[in-house]
Amino acid sequence: MSTATTTHSTASAEPEFVPSTKVGRITNFVDQRVGGSGILKEFGRKVFPDHWTFMFGEVALYSFIILLLSGTFLTFFFDPSMAETHYQGSYVPMKGLEMSVAYNSSLNISFDIRGGLFIRQVHHWAALLFVASVAVHMLRVFFTGAFRKPRELNWVVGGTLVILSMAAGFTGYSLPDDLLSGNGLRIIDGVIKSIPIVGSYISFFLFGGEFPGTAIIGRLYVLHILLIPAIILLMIVIHLFMVVVHKHTQYPGPGRNDNNVVGYPLGPVYAAKAGGFFFIVFGIIALMAAFFTINPIWNYGPYDPSPVSAGTQPDWYIGWVDGALRLMPGWLWDFPFEWNIPLPWGTNTLTLNVLLPALVPAGIVFTVLFTYPWIERWITKDDKEHHVLDRPRNAPTRTAIGMAGFTFYCVMWAAASSDLIATHFHVSLNDVTYWLRTLFFIGPIIAFQVTKRIALALQRKDREIVLHGRETGRIIRLPHGEYKEKHAQLDEYKLYRLVSFDSKKVIPGQPNEKGIVVRKEKRRAWLSRFFFEDRVAPVTPAEHRAALEHAAHEEHADHEALEGSHDKSLTH
């Protein structure tokens, strides 16, 4: 990060600077050896905006650090081998049982190494929290429009981190070689085999032969402890480097605009709060690991292709893909989704009932995710730099699109627990599936409409508050019997937050240099209408003045009515 270090050999004519405090002497010592004064000058008092929603990304970073720490401990005791052994540890129900060395060492970590179970649970909870906080951070960035210029590339890096965090989770989940994760691998094997032409071979290469083989755990281990964490770390460095280059975004409010950054200096306040927050995240994860069992592999038993327990669940972040697999019917009435295609060299099988749900929903979600900043920039023709965030209500269509995508995801995620929904709520499993299949298609549409209406309604509410003031709860009764509630005007700071947003308008199709509105431009114009035709504009000062005058007039009339009549002496 040595962006601004300047090493200047000052002429010796200058008297040497001698610090007077102890801290100053230490700082000086370091600077004279490695030259950190430039960095300190640049970052020491750098201003960071503060808001509780900026915490999600921090949680993601800290849970990743905790994952590295706890994971390192686990590697000292874990043995990723699929050789067969007989359990000799201290968990009585499994004594003498045949199992793989990987499962055996996972049991030993849990039962024979003091604190091993605690660290295993810390690691698993931290992993769940890591993916969750990455996801929530991504939602925050999306709904506040923080991905707009100049931050589009950082949005792409973040999207890559989402995929990487899921990959890290899945490879780690499979390592203990227990019954549950083995079934997860079996499903992956089935999905890979559905890929046309190369699927069977990819499966053979991955497992070193037929499923389950004796190679997969070792291969996943290398991916899980070396390759994926290294790439995640690299991506985090790039991600944070770009945050420093761009400076942090800020929420709209008095005194804030696109040309400044308002907040607390990095040292001491921000550093203390962020640094303290690492310990808080660690403490919360430790509490969860202390009281809530996660992944009790001793209940599942070693992997065996024959048994399986009812209510098998993947970890939550893989749930949406598993749910998509469950929702896809093998037969739609009498229409089959698996076809045997006669080709010149023989008959080949196309397994659309596996291939489609594995590829299409995830494909849609990630394609929209990665391209959205460019799509919106194209529609709005907005090429300005943005550093002030949108309140979600002030970008109704974007917020509605986000909620549609979120609903799409959640329907699939819920489908991964369709059997548990059925048993818990005593409803028919088939009905749950039929409902979720329906929601898969219409859920996002409903979510879009509802969200957009709510956002527009909130914008109108903001207008009303600006124009008519806030309700005070004071009721007055006028002499002629009318009851009224008093409204009080907002102060200028609160007011500014409600009126200062940038409200996009429909941009009709623009002719090109030949004077023709080309088809692509027509499409853009249509989308622009779709986005902004029912916009709610912010209150203008003129409207506000008119409203104030009106209010003053009413106030005066009420006052007259209450006090007036008998006070008006003829003599003045």
Place this chain on the structure above:
Amino acid sequence: MGNHSDDHPAKPEGTSEVEAKAGQTVLDKFENPGLPPHRPRLADTEPRAAKRAERQVVVLFLISVIGTLLFFFAYFGVHLDQSIGALRLQNMLLGLGTAFAMLGIGTGIVHWAKTLMPDHEVSEERHELRSEADRQDAVEIADTIIEEAGIKRRPLIRNTLIGAIALAPLPAIVMFRDLDLNPDVNKLRHTMWKEGTRLVKDPTGTPIKAADVTIGSAFHVIPEGLNELEEGKLNEKAKAVVLLMRLNPDELHPSPGREDWGYNGIVAYSKICTHVGCPVALYEQQTHHLLCPCHQSTFDLTQECKVIFGPAKRPLPQLPIKVDAEGYLVAQSDFHEPVGPSYWERG
């Protein structure tokens, strides 16, 4: 206009104001009132409150120390005696100790920052990432580099370079070819079952007499000899596991050619789901439905395990069985089709 008066002059689109109020006067925009006045906290004005906050921070740090001591107590003081109870107690105390150790430090520092460190919001100007002049220079330099390299003027050099760079990583991919030295797709067509292989119980390996299979019962079955395999036991098991059930023979409706695949209403079907390969482990005696717990594919035993619900498309393959001279159930042959999930070469 507020603080917006210093917009980037070089921006062709103009300022945000011009965009936001097309057709209105420039003045019709709310004035930015600037930062709200700073409200002092209690600790800023009251020395006693500051003192109290200081004490609170100290107490939180001391709680952290106690938490660390609790961790050591749990580590050395709780003895694991092969019981789950002792393990649970130790895990809980280790976790509590760690949680207090961490939360004490964390909440202490945050409390210190929030009550005693200055909370004046400051405003700092953002500088553009790069000035317009810099950007212009950069573009020129890039153009010059491309121009001097002659990439545009000599397309043949460029295209051969692109070709070479595209080919160069291929060896790195091909190197992974030997992850499996002998990838034989035909392995997926065959299982351990062959004529005369006894059906034995999973996992004990006890042979099953036809007389032991009562109506309504279900057995999890593996081929005899599977447990004795030295190598590749799980690979064979992942293909060969079978479910054995007995119904009233009238309820079975065997298709032509399959009439003798069962014995007295006893039928055997592959346990590997044709969707993505989970074990189909749930059998509903009343309805004769088999349910896969992973993705809820449902197979109807009375219709030769046809799919009646869920994501699977093909029925479970049936294992033809008969009875040997001693009354034990044996296989007539291997499965007549590949078991488990579909794959490209299956057809």
